[in-house]
Structure formats: structure tokens, C-alpha cells
Amino acid sequence: MTDLLNVSRRSLFGGALAAGALAALPASASADDATADPRRRRDQRTMIGVPFEEHRTVRVGLVGLGNRGMGMLDGWAAVPGCVVTAVHDVRADRANRAADRLVSLGKPRPAVHATDRSLFAADDVDFVYIATPWEFHYAQGKGALLGGKHVGVELPIATELAELWDLVDTSELTRKHLFLMENCSYGRNELAMLKMAHEGVFGEITNGHGGYLHDLRALLFSDTYYTDAWRRKWHTRSIASFYPMHGLAPIAACMDVNRGDRFTYLRATATAPRGLADYRARHVPQGHPSWNETYINGDLVTCLIDTERGRVIRAEHDVSSPRPYSRINSLAGSRGIVEDYPARVYLEPDHGGHAWQDFRPYRDRFDHWLWKEVGDENNGGHGGMDYVLQWRVVQQMRAGLVPDIDVYDSAVWCSPVPLSVRSLERDGKPVRVPDFTRGQWMTPRVGLDSRPSAMPATV
């Protein structure tokens, strides 16, 4: 893979560049240096390929019981061999409501912890699930690791590069797994697309597109939905691509990122922030607290990510414009393409005539075992994929498997959050993506396209 910055330097020494470009170069060069990968401490070892220790039952501690935390509660209660033993929310009433709910489902009443620290220290918790606002994820993920727990963190695991590195290092030091609770990695279409990619249906994969295009304006301005409007406030203080992971992670899996390929450079663009202010002008009464806010997050933030094997990924984020929902889910190569919303394919030699064909026969043929055996589109949130994720997390811990998603996957999938800022601050210049695996990305290994295995029997 050519180093884009080296190319620029070569042109620079050739004296062919305009003065403006000359002035811009040192910034990007130093950005590159600033993200050079830190070295491992001597007592630190990789978590790649490290299985969970076998758990007879998985005792889960829940932190953050708002929309997401509560929405996942019944799933945790339903997975065989999983017990929710601890709950915490800064709003104690929510933690108590979760405890009551578990009792009403016929489950034991979990301990209601007054602080996250006490939950992380509890000796009856094996796995912590964090579903708090983004600003708390890093500290709580790290805290749970230091408490000796495995941790699943809602999107994103952290929002700064140094934090991502620290979570990698802390996982390696504590020998506990921390991973992104990326439910979309377990979507039925996404997993079928992954299996098709591995089969070679798309030929040599050259590009992929994913993202999070979800009109959240009504929820962002709601006084009751996001607690204290935490999510809208991010739009007043950051220019980042906040949340492209839902669409990016499945594409990264199809390209075997960290399993044979890796992200190398990212460059970002952002449109002007118009959507929220315009929505407010039309729908939000004067005097509402949002009228004191200025939105700086571009409506459409696009990241273009190069990979070592010469592929390009486009990762989009737009939650502030009127539009139908899409995570894009497009993957293309030398023999065809898949694109979702609606799911369709064009694959040689099966198709021709420049016309899309239905994805369904391929989804059926490449259906992932988790969907044949566990998934049910009517069970749990987001068309069943939330429960598949929960079942799989518990099964991996009970059976002592290597996790499908590890801290390295999680860190690199979330890295566009800080890297988009870095690139936007440099007028869209490419910025280097860290190699969180520290060199191990080259080796093929199995991930989400896993071998079938059973949930251990409950006794």
C-alpha cells in the first residue's frame, strides 16, 4: 500500500506543489507522527486468540438502565445460563425498576449498586454491560477491566485515541476482554454478506460502504428520551463522526480487518451543520433549553478509509437530516456487489443486464448458524440481532471460546470517532489509523463467521 504522505513528500521535493499545499504538508506529516503506535509494556501480552475461561453461569452486571440498558434487560434474563446479579444507574429509580422487572420475570433480585465502582468491585459479577452516555464509556470500561471483569461496551468504547489505546493496554494487562456490543455485526443480512465475502462470491473485494443514517431529530430534541439530552449536547461540542460503527464494523469484518487486512489512512469530510437548527426553528418552542445551543457537528460526516490491501471503505454518519433509515451495508468486488435498504445483489455469473436482483436467495444460502439456531426476527430488539449478540456473548463465556469481537476490533472500529476530528481539523488530510494489534493484523483467524457450537447445558 502506498503511503499517501510519502507520495506527497516526494512531490514536495520535486518542487511541483503550490504554496498552499506546501504550507499544509507539515501538519499532516506531524499528524502521522503523532499517531505512531505506542510500544507494549514488557508485562503486556496480546488478547488475540485468548479464550474466555469457562463460566458455569455468566453473572452479568448492568450499568446504565436507560432506553438501551432497559431494552436489553429481558434478553439477558432469557439467555440460558445467564443471571443478572448487579445493576447500577446514577438514577437509582431506574436501577430499582430494572431489579423489579427481573423479579417479575421470575428471576432473582439483583444487587442494586449505588456506584459503578462498587459494581465493578463486586465478586458476584463476571461480565459488565455498559449502556450509559458516550462520555462515560471509556472510564467505566476501564474501571470494569480493573475490577477483573470482562466488559461489553455500547457504541463507542471510547471517543479519544489515547483512550482507545488505554483500553487495549488495560485489557492486555488485566487479561480480561473488552469489546464493543456491536449488535449490527450479528444482523442477519450482515452475517450472510460476511459468509458470501469469505466464499469469494464478490471476487476480490475492492470497496465497502456502511454507516449510520438515522433521522434522530425528534429524539434528540425530546425532553424525555435521551437523559438530560446528552446526545444532542454532543452536537454542540464535537465535529466527530460519532457513530459510524453500525455500518463500518460489518464491512471491516468482510475485509478481514485485523485478520489479514487493516485500516491504514482515514480522511473525513463534513457538510455544514444545518439539520438540527432548521428542525428546531420549525418544531421546538422558543424558550426550550436547546435554543441556547449552537450545533457544530456536520450533518453528513463521511470517512474514507484505505486498507493495506488497497481497498477503500466509506463510512457515513448522519442523524440530523430527514431521510429513511440506512446502514448502507454495501460490499463490492471484482465479481459483484451487495447493497442493503433494500437488500439486493448483482453477482457474476448469476446476474447480468445491469439490473439489481433480490438478495433473499443468497441470504438463505449463506444464512449464519446463529440465525438458523438462535435468531428470531420477532425476539428482542432490532429485528432479533440484539438477542443473538447477547446469546453469543454468554455462550462464548460459558463454553470458553475466543470472542468473535475483541478489543482490537472494537478499538479500530471506533477509531474514526477521534480520527475524523483529526482529519477535519486538517482540511480532510489523510491521517494514519493506528494498528491496535501491534503487527498481528496480518494473520488470518476466524471471527464473526464462526463455527457452529452449542450453548452448554444448564444444570
Place this chain on the structure above:
Amino acid sequence: MRSRLLLLLAVLGLLAAPVPASASAAVAVTIGAVDLDGPAVSTVEVTVTNGGSARLSRLSVSFAGPIGWTSYPASRSVKEALAPGASATVEFLIHVPEKPASFTVRKFTATASYRGGDGAGTATGTRLERSGAPLAGLAAAYNNVGVTAESNPTPGNFDGEGNSFSSARLAEKGLTPGAAVTALGATLRWPSVPVGTPDNAAGGGRTIEFTGQGSRLVFLGSGSSFAATGTVTVWYSDGTAASATLGFPNWSFQDAGAHGATLVAATAGRNRPTGYGDAAYEYRVFANSIPLDPAKTVELVTLPGNGAVHVFDLATA
């Protein structure tokens, strides 16, 4: 040396082209068995044997599986030189996807580049691995309704637009279910299925069991496009395979000799979704053949992937 090489090829079930007469003087690249029980990462051994008369040095070996499969590393170099007759084995990792239930062939390729040895500079070895069960015969691959009764044309869809041959017009030419058809020296049979049910295999590249011997394999069929050609692979019982192109003219409005085909029957008109019509035009059935190695016995046949190539029957001649 030569016998050792042949033995190796036999043991590995290598399906490469027949060992050239000069094999004893050549550098050989052989690929070890690949565990296809995926999803998994399999280790593959590639052995380079210096069959040349000079020392072989600066050996570098690359390895790749089927398109889209991730392997590692891109190449391996061997520091030690190989004396004539000596060999070196290097390992690669490859990500193997889930094993499909249907018959599948996986092709692996390894290339060695070197100095000395046989002086050729490069040598390539391939390995074909088969997995999954083939279909029991051509009828099991029937996936298209090409013939309907004029009284009920609706099941028909020979051309993707709901049109089909008329069973009555075919019968006028002797093409009734189970009837013998002689063409290109072979005796074929018109599909022995009820009119209006799947009667031909069109596309999908399915592999069928087919036993026979002869100098050519004759196909009875027709095309539903002006580019109705595809690859047929013949699998012999000795483990070798050979591929050839098979094509039929479009069922109407194309030269009857296109793609080297021979006209078998021309019928007047066709069944359209609304009923019999287009009586002024001819809709035709053809025969075409691909060569066989007469010394070998055919075991399996992989049909074309192109859905415009419709096969009603096949036989050896």
C-alpha cells in the same frame, strides 16, 4: 526421481495437467491437502522439488486459494539452495469458508520463482479439491420449464419472459417425452417428464453424476440469448478434469450453426403466456458437443453457469 514425482502426484490426487514428459528434468511445485472443513484457518504445505540438474537458489514461493480467500503470507523465501533432487516445504495459512453442501471445487495455486534448477525461473503447481455431493443426474438439475401444452402455457419460462416450446409442435418433429433423438453420433432422450414441469437445466453450474466413455460428449439443448455459451467441466474417474466451452444458438433468430451447433428440430411458433403464437417464426432445438479423452471414463459433469444455456439431455458418442 520421476517415479517419486508421479507417486507424489498420485498420493496427493493432483489434478494438474498430465505430468509433462520432461517432468524428470523440471522443478515441481506440489500443494499438500487443504482441510476444507471451514470456517477455519487451515495450514497448507507447498513443496518445491528441484528436478533440474543444477543447484536451485533464491527460491521464493507464493500461494493463493480461490478468489476472495485471505491467505498469509503473500510469499515465503527459502534461504538454503536446493541440490538437484532435493526439495523444500513451506507453510501458508488460508481462511477457509464454510463447506457448501453442494458439489464444489476449490483451486489452489502455488508459484515458485528461483535461479538455477531447470533454468525455467518459475514453476507453478495447482491443486483442485472437491467437496460436497454432486446431483444424481441431469434430471436432478432440471430447473426450468421449456415445454408447455398450448392449452396451458403459464408454467413455461424458457426465455425468462414466460415463453416456451409448444409440446404439440415438438411432437410433430418426434420430440415427445422419453423419445430417442440421434444427433452427432449419440443417442439422446427428450426429457421424460410431464409437459409443463421442469425439463431442462439452465445455469447454476451444477455438477451431476454421469458415467460414460467416448470421444465426445453430446448435449441436446437450446439457447435463450445470443450469447448462450458456458464452460462444461468433465471429471474423469482417474481424478483428472478437463473443461471446454459449450454453446447453443438462441432458440430463434440466430444462425443454426452458431457456436458450432447442429440443428435437431425446428418448430413453428411458440407458447406465449397468453397462448400459442409467433407461428411465422421457428423455435429450435440443437445439439453440440465437447471432446472427451476416449481412454478415460467420465464420472461427473459440471454444467455451464450461464442460465441461457438450456440442457435437455447429454450422452457420449
